[in-house]
């Protein structure tokens with residue numbers, strides 16, 4: 001899977017209240033949530049983001065609440081991938097589980113600026129910056145997580161596992 | 171090489187067909203896990219609330235199983251926007267209630283017979299030592315105060331856990347915190363944890379388990395321990411664990427709904443770091459906007475006028491917290507420029523506070539006392555801030571916009587500093603108010 005998109009750049013500790021403020025959590029539809037994505041830290045984001053764009057951020061992206069509404073809002077807003085120096089663990093799990101590609105790559109995060117165009121090859125774990133021409137390699141996902149991604153998220157992965165288990169037991 | 175508490179609890183919950191367990195028992199050893207292992211474990215309790223359950227229920231339906239793995243071990247709590255603040259919240263709660271009934275969950279919580287999940291579950295004896303508990307709420311880590319490995323996850327993880335009774339985990343590294351020395355007056359669990367997060371930062375324990383230990387911790391009440399474990403996530407932690415001692419056993423007696431299993435860290439457990447903290451030097455703390463790591467002594471806050479003081483939440487909504495607040499507010503008055511909002515964590519806490527006369531003190535002082543709810547903690551209802559307003563709050567997060575308008579500010583503190591500030595009209599200390 002290959003992604004080419006314009007970069008939205010944010011700093012460290014972007015929390016889940018910044019990604020989707022709690023006042024919108026009385027709803028859970030992806031499209032409704034997307035309308036308020038990043039609203040409190042970047043009010044222009046929602047109107048200008050294009051399908052396929054990429055979020056690049058610093059340390060501890062997605063810290064705070066367990067709300068899956070956060071990666072759901074990012075994905076539904078059209079963002080194709082998040083690249084950060086590091087992630088809060090619940091956000092990381094949630095993104096994998098719902099099928100939002102996310103990569104951890106400190107060098108790429110440091111050297112990328114807002115408005116750059118990144119080309120990302122997810123299978124190879126390669127990120128190329130169109131402005132500087134530099135290519136960065138990320139460490140591959142562990143096999144278990146790769147299997148979840150390949151299945152299309154945790155729910156389809158679990159369905160497969162459950163039928164395999166009951167077949168094995170029967 | 172020995173094991174930490176988290177490693178022991180996880181190892182005891184490995185599934186039979188887990189690869190780590192299988193390879194070890196092939197070698198004739200007992201199940202054994204180390205930091206970094208990806209493992210699958212069984213869970214003892216699965217939790218979701220009125221915000222996270224609706225998505226979990228949708229995802230559960232996609233799994234194509236008929237029922238939850240065990241109707242006695244799935245708990246849904248309406249607490250964030252309840253009593254329903256608007257039509258959308260009412261519909262989320264209805265979806266949750268319908269699911270609970272259809273699945274015949276044995277413990278069904280409802281407004282009027284519930285409270286904030288992380289105060290409620292331990293109070294009702296649903297948490298016992300040695301449990302693995304997963305909740306679709308980041309503050310699920312609160313239960314580590316009772317020696318359970320408890321961690322927050324998202325709705326999809328919880329849907330799978332509700333269906334299978336299993337989750338996948340990466341075995342975390344552990345940081346050990348050793349607290350020694352003598353606690354200063356007015357210093358409680360909240361001050362210790364704010365100070366600790368100030369030391370290591372909001373990412374300081376990312377992906378890790380925090381073990382809270384040392385002589386100063388042994389003197390802490392269960393309420394103080396719940397407060398500290400609650401905020402492990404504010405340092406990025408996966409779990410925050412306390413050893414189970416007589417204080418914990420006394421809390422569990424007559425309350426626990428299942429037998430527990432006590433796991434102790436080995437003497438030679440491998441820690442990624444050991445942080446020594448002398449509590450004698452810690453003053454009552456306040457964390458400035460917009461991160462919990464911006465902790466400093468309340469005495470050095472400077473002149474910070476406040477518009478609102480909130481005392482409650484899963485962090486500090488227990489009876490011990492309300493007693494501290496009532497001690498200061500009793501016979502005094504909330505400053506005319508301040509709205510003081512007090513929220514008991516559960517119906518039981520509310521009733522205890524009523525019987526002890528605390529509610530009377532609060533109302534006479536000019537405070538509002540609300541039914542149990544998360545309410546203002548997440549800017550939901552019952553005390554949302556306008557642009558430019560400032561609150562001091564005993565909650566756990568002061569992110570931008572957390573309690574309302576993106577240009578409002580939240581200062582985190584324990585109940586003593588929050589009550590003192592409500593009286594003074596600016597961030598203050600109990601000593602200053604009592605003087």
Ligand code: SF4
Nearest residue numbers: 309483484544547548
């Ligand atoms: S009181 Fe606040 S932090 Fe605790 S569960 Fe409710 S919203 Fe979350």
